[in-house]
Amino acid sequence: MDFDTIINRVNTGSNKWAITDQPEHRDVIAMTTADMDFATPKFVRDNLLPTTPILGYSEASQAYFDSIISWQKKYHHLTLTPEQIIPLTGVLPGLSFALRTITKSNDNVLIFDPVYAPFSSAIRNAGRHILNFDLTIDSQDQYYIDFDQLEHVLATQRVPLMILCNPQNPSGHLWTKSDLTKLVDLAKRYNTFIISDEIHEDLVFQPAAFTSLLEIPETDGIGLVISAATKTFNMPGGKNAYMFVKDEYLANQINTLIEAEFANGISTIGFNATTAALSKGEQWHAELIDYLRDNRDTAYKMFTASNIEPMLPQSTYLMWLDFTKTGLSDVVIDEKLINDAKVQLNLGSQYGENGSHWFRLNFATPKQQLVPAIERIITAFA
Numbered sequence: 570m571d572f573d574t575i576i577n578r579v580n581t582g583s584n585k586w587a588i589t590d591q592p593e594h595r596d597v598i599a600m601t602t603a604d605m606d607f608a609t610p611k612f613v614r615d616n617l618l619p620t621t622p623i624l625g626y627s628e629a630s631q632a633y634f635d636s637i638i639s640w641q642k643k644y645h646h647l648t649l650t651p652e653q654i655i656p657l658t659g660v661l662p663g664l665s666f667a668l669r670t671i672t673k674s675n676d677n678v679l680i681f682d683p684v685y686a687p688f689s690s691a692i693r694n695a696g697r698h699i700l701n702f703d704l705t706i707d708s709q710d711q712y713y714i715d716f717d718q719l720e721h722v723l724a725t726q727r728v729p730l731m732i733l734c735n736p737q738n739p740s741g742h743l744w745t746k747s748d749l750t751k752l753v754d755l756a757k758r759y760n761t762f763i764i765s766d767e768i769h770e771d772l773v774f775q776p777a778a779f780t781s782l783l784e785i786p787e788t789d790g791i792g793l794v795i796s797a798a799t800k801t802f803n804m805p806g807g808k809n810a811y812m813f814v815k816d817e818y819l820a821n822q823i824n825t826l827i828e829a830e831f832a833n834g835i836s837t838i839g840f841n842a843t844t845a846a847l848s849k850g851e852q853w854h855a856e857l858i859d860y861l862r863d864n865r866d867t868a869y870k871m872f873t874a875s876n877i878e879p880m881l882p883q884s885t886y887l888m889w890l891d892f893t894k895t896g897l898s899d900v901v902i903d904e905k906l907i908n909d910a911k912v913q914l915n916l917g918s919q920y921g922e923n924g925s926h927w928f929r930l931n932f933a934t935p936k937q938q939l940v941p942a943i944e945r946i947i948t949a950f951a
């Protein structure tokens with residue numbers, strides 16, 4: 570597999586590389602939005618169109634469900650039936666439908682700060698109340714949940730829903746089986762539901778291991794998972810994702826809302842992309858992980874020797890960088906990144922207050938682009 574070729578994404582309508590459409594920023598290296606600078610696998614691109622010459626309306630086929638069911642069984646030990654899988658146009662629409670079904674106006678929805686910014690937007694847009702729970706950094710330089718503190722919050726306020734990001738975006742941290750078991754225990758005790766966004770579940774670097782929320786016993790009535798093959802196989806523009814809901818009553822309620830919003834019509838191309846990726850993708854996925862691991866280790870080593878402090882991602886292709894030691898404000902760091910280093914990163918404060926002084930770097934790019942980008946960042950802040 571070729572992950573080394575640099576593909577020019579300037580003026581291609583890429584969301585990530587849009588900054589380079591501006592002539593003054595033509596030479597910026599974009600390391601923001603979570604897609605990869607690698608070619609989407611050929612076995613996906615070759616299978617996007619229907620087998621007939623008609624691009625008609627589609628529905629989820631048996632092959633689509635089978636591809637998800639066998640991938641989840643093999644990689645994540647989940648046993649699913651087609652009835653438990655709700656096809657979606659994206660993880661975020663799914664998140665919005667689920668949270669609107671599970672909660673009422675003004676309900677508290679707890680998120681763990683810092684986290685993927687659209688979680689807050691989804692809660693706010695639905696007229697619910699965001700309850701930020703700060704993650705803490707442990708002696709291993711990884712995030713952890715202070716469960717005593719979390720229990721205090723759940724015991725003193727009504728929290729009908731918590732949204733978890735596992736693997737965690739922006740840090741790439743993985744919540745362990747023990748974390749998830751504690752979370753489920755608390756959810757049961759305080760009558761709270763858990764939505765787990767597991768979109769990055771296949772981008773994991775051993776010995777770290779991913780555990781799905783649904784692997785924890787007795788989660789059927791208190792938790793659901795939303796995921797997709799789009800990050801793993803670099804096809805988020807295909808717009809396809811899925812929700813796993815084991816509770817039949819809840820699945821019906823969510824489906825009713827999706828149908829009411831006319832959001833049950835899913836792109837033929839998205840269905841085909843997912844089916845091809847999950848049924849033909851094992852080898853490509855294994856080689857991708859090797860390449861990403863090497864990029865991760867290279868980036869981590871380079872930053873460790875600088876005054877920018879990296880958190881080691883156990884998964885994802887995202888690296889969370891602490892710029893505190895530079896003594897500069899977020900705005901100045903952002904300007905220096907673009908104007909001096911000529912690299913664009915995501916501002917950590919977008920991910921919550923806990924993210925201030927941090928920036929997120931996307932390392933899913935050919936090594937020949939990754940190394941100079943990091944050298945430029947380190948030099949600009951030396």
Ligand SMILES: Cc1ncc(COP(=O)(O)O)c(C=O)c1O
Nearest residue numbers: 603659660661685738766768810
């Ligand atoms: C944690 C997380 N959830 C959801 C999404 C978006 O998913 P989708 O494009 O399927 O809505 C992303 C994309 O970066 C993500 O990182």
